[in-house]
Amino acid sequence: MKDKTDRIISDYINGRTQAKIKAIESRYIYRVKQDNLGIRTAYKGTAEPEGNTLDKERMEEDKELIGLRRTLELLGALYNTLTVSEKRIIELRYKGYNGYTWYRVAMELESAGAGIDIPIKRAKKIYFAFKEDVSRVL
Numbered sequence: 001m002k003d004k005t006d007r008i009i010s011d012y013i014n015g016r017t018q019a020k021i022k023a024i025e026s027r028y029i030y031r032v033k034q035d036n037l038g039i040r041t042a043y044k045g046t047a048e049p050e051g052n053t054l055d056k057e058r059m060e061e062d063k064e065l066i067g068l069r070r071t072l073e074l075l076g077a078l079y080n081t082l083t084v085s086e087k088r089i090i091e092l093r094y095k096g097y098n099g100y101t102w103y104r105v106a107m108e109l110e111s112a113g114a115g116i117d118i119p120i121k122r123a124k125k126i127y128f129a130f131k132e133d134v135s136r137v138l
Helices: 003-015 016-029 048-061 065-082 085-091 102-112 120-137
Strands: none
Touching: 003 065, 003 085, 003 120, 016 048, 016 065, 016 102, 048 065, 065 120, 085 102, 085 120, 102 120
16 A cells, blocks of 8 residues: 555656656746636737736745745755665566566566676665655655
8 A cells, every 4th residue: 555655756757746846847937827718818918028027026926836845955955865776676666657576576686787786675664764765854
């Protein structure tokens, strides 16, 4: 059973956090006003530089965007402290939407070009330590 921490880490590893940030930013940057007829118009009712400034201010105050950027920054700091083999374990465990099983993680590590040989018990210890660090920080 995956919890909130697993979802946050999975989104970070698979790039979904960065995609969400870009989607929110583009929602503010490329905002287009629709008139009463349902067709898009370029006129927003204000001067264009003023409208762009207001959109940027709204974007900077967006709570969801602030939270995602904070999460990205904190997870990046934690993730970059790991060794190459630890990063590989975390990446494989969270790969895709459901991640790999522990046996598949061990198999992928052994068959990799580096030939990392880590027992499943040690890999689980690394995984749970990282997950605990993330849950403590968030």
